[in-house]
Each structure stands twice: as structure tokens, then as C-alpha cells.
Amino acid sequence: MTAALTTTTAPATHSALVYDDPDQYAREVGGFLRDGLACGHRALVIAPSDRIARLRAHLGAEADPVTFVDDSIGYAPQWNCYRVLLDFAAKAPGVRCCVVAEQRLATRVPAEVLDYRRLEAAINLVFAAHPVDLLCPYDGAGLADDLLEIGLRNHGVLLEDGDPCANDHFHDPLVSLTALAAVVPPPAGAATLDCRQPADVAAARGLVRSSGVAAGLDPDTVDDVSLAVTEVLTNALVHGAPPARLHLYDAGPTWVCHVHDGGRGPMDPLAGLLPPVEPADHGYGLWLARQLCTAVDVGADRTGTHVRLHARTTR
Structure with missing residues (x-):
């Protein structure tokens, strides 16, 4: 896997991972975290409890410096994940962060899914100047196509077999946010x-x-x-x-x-x-x-x- 960026002045990255099974999840996400930790970055994971348990088991002692936040807290409500990330970064100003963020998206009602589309699009803009590498995993076997499409549309990079690849499905985030602002009377x-x-x-x-x-x-x-x-x-x-x-x-x-x-x-x-x-x-x-x-x-x-x-x- 390509090592994470090592300087705080490098642009933020926002990548998606579409995984097919828990083993692939642990392997890909675990590698992302290891790369970040090896570069001296701080690591944060916001994820469902079963994903956190899987990562802890996969990383073993390497999980000790990682901060884990259950998605029932980190995404309650969804925009709270921004605050969790900002508060985490504020504890060590100037130190780059590698962050994994995933929630139980399939349990969300339509209004929440629409708002999550905004959240994922806006990340590309509001965190662009922050020293952060953000990876958003999507369960390819468990999520409906319209939910997987959120990941494909809003991430400039896809993580595939440990390598970051340019995402041809990425949409301009400002265009996406404007479309999502349609008024419902x-x-x-x-x-x-x-x-x-x-x-x-x-x-x-x-x-x-x-x-x-x-x-x-x-x-x-x-x-x-x-x-x-x-x-x-x-x-x-x-x-x-x-x-x-x-x-x-x-x-x-x-x-x-x-x-x-x-x-x-x-x-x-x-x-x-x-x-x-x-x-x-x-x-x-x-x-x-x-x-x-x-x-x-x-x-x-x-x-x-x-x-x-x-x-x-x-x-």
C-alpha cells in the first residue's frame, strides 16, 4: 500500500473503500492505519462496533495508539462526525491525522440519506485545508446500489487492493451540493x-x-x-x-x-x-x-x- 502523506501541509485526501467481506475490510483499513501510524500520524476510527472489534483483532498491539469511536456516538446525529474529527485534530495541532469513518448507513431513513450525501460532498471542501487523510469504507455486499453510489460520487480516490486509484465517477462537490439544495414545499x-x-x-x-x-x-x-x-x-x-x-x-x-x-x-x-x-x-x-x-x-x-x-x- 502506498504510504500516507507525511507532511501537514500536503492536501487533504478523501478516499472510499468498497469492500466485499469483513476480511477485506480488516486488511484494507488495517493497512491504511498502519501506513499512517508509521508516518507519525494520529489515527481515529469512527465505525460500527463489529467493525471496531474486527480492526482491533487484526491490528493487535498496533491498535493501542488508535482512537476508536462507535458510530452510535460519532454519527449521532450524522453531522456530529465533523465535530468528533475537529476535536480529535485539535488535541495535537499540526500533526496529520488518518481517519476512518463509517456508519450503519442502511439503517438511515430517506431524509438522513439525503443529508449524508451533503455531508460526503461537503467534506471535500470544508476539510480541504486540514492535515487529514480520510477513508470512508462502504459495505459492497450489504448496501443497496443507491447507497454505494454515494461513495462513488463523492470521493476523488478509490482504495483498491491496497492502492489508491483515481475515481472516474467523482462529481464536483459544489455541483452536488447545489443539486441537493432543491426546495421541497x-x-x-x-x-x-x-x-x-x-x-x-x-x-x-x-x-x-x-x-x-x-x-x-x-x-x-x-x-x-x-x-x-x-x-x-x-x-x-x-x-x-x-x-x-x-x-x-x-x-x-x-x-x-x-x-x-x-x-x-x-x-x-x-x-x-x-x-x-x-x-x-x-x-x-x-x-x-x-x-x-x-x-x-x-x-x-x-x-x-x-x-x-x-x-x-x-x-
Whole structure:
């Protein structure tokens, strides 16, 4: 296997591995980690528990310097994986990291899968200047074709038999993110509340709480979504064009809080994808929402700006 890059100034890499069985997984991922460790890089693995156990067994004592995070923590919610990676890198500034990131993608509902497409595309842009080599394994025998396509579309390099190869299926990440920002209008039967001033946010928060309980969400989820709506709706009132409207409705396996205002400025596809330095910085509300909700859709059309906050239901 080709050794990982040894300098922190080298460009970030974002590679995919499509593996057919657990043995291939352990061999390929284990080799990737060994190469990184041999170069003095720090190693992080975010993966399902069975994959972590397989890697530990394969690496033996070589697994000791590797930090392992179960995907039930690292991807809860999905955008938390960015924070896990950033926090890991911050513990040793200037030291290159080799990172393996995989989750139980087959268990995700459609809104989460759509958001994961954004996450994988955005990695190519938001981590481009970071000293990191990121490998994303995909279970070729267990995932449906549409899920495997996420890996093929969003990684410039494929790992094949230990060697990195250029990926002809790679798409421009900005083009992908723009396509994923298509607006889905609220259904005709959605509950709607008009908000024209900051004082209306309290009424919106109350509606979210009562409606969330009625939708079958657990109390902690209701609290999280209520906080996310407060942030996004406040942002719409401050930076958007009135009125701001809150629509609440079911969307299959998720319950949606849809904030819509009349602002129609150009959308930054990377808004809120990384934690701002200060809470008052631009993008903080969206970043917080992505840490609190199952999935977040952001887009704009001729009617204004739309932010859809999804909470996964148990019904």
C-alpha cells in the first residue's frame, strides 16, 4: 500500500473503500492505519462496533495508539462526525491525522440519506485545508446500489487492493451540493404560524413543543428541535425578509419543522457546516441545528429561503 502523506501541509485526501467481506475490510483499513501510524500520524476510527472489534483483532498491539469511536456516538446525529474529527485534530495541532469513518448507513431513513450525501460532498471542501487523510469504507455486499453510489460520487480516490486509484465517477462537490439544495414545499395540510417579530418566537416554540409531543417525539427530542427552531427562526427574522413562517408536518419517518422567509439572496452551500468561532458568527444557528436534528435541508427558490429541520419519529 502506498504510504500516507507525511507532511501537514500536503492536501487533504478523501478516499472510499468498497469492500466485499469483513476480511477485506480488516486488511484494507488495517493497512491504511498502519501506513499512517508509521508516518507519525494520529489515527481515529469512527465505525460500527463489529467493525471496531474486527480492526482491533487484526491490528493487535498496533491498535493501542488508535482512537476508536462507535458510530452510535460519532454519527449521532450524522453531522456530529465533523465535530468528533475537529476535536480529535485539535488535541495535537499540526500533526496529520488518518481517519476512518463509517456508519450503519442502511439503517438511515430517506431524509438522513439525503443529508449524508451533503455531508460526503461537503467534506471535500470544508476539510480541504486540514492535515487529514480520510477513508470512508462502504459495505459492497450489504448496501443497496443507491447507497454505494454515494461513495462513488463523492470521493476523488478509490482504495483498491491496497492502492489508491483515481475515481472516474467523482462529481464536483459544489455541483452536488447545489443539486441537493432543491426546495421541497410544505404540504397543504401543514400547521402554519406567521412570525413577524422576535416576540413571536416564543409562540413558535410553544407550538413546536405541543405538536412535537402529539407527533410522538420523546421529551429530549422535543427540547432539541425546539432549540433548533428558535435559532433558525430568529435568524430568519434578523437576516431574512418578513414574514417568517413556521410549517409543521409529517414527512414519512420524520416530523418536519419548516422555516420559510422571503429572503432570496444567494445561498452558501457550506453555511453552518463547521462550528463558528463565536456563537454570534454567521452560520451558528444552522450548525447548532445540525447537531440537534436528524437532518437539515437548506435551500432557496423564488419564494424565499427554506430550512427544514427533521426529527426522526418512533411511530
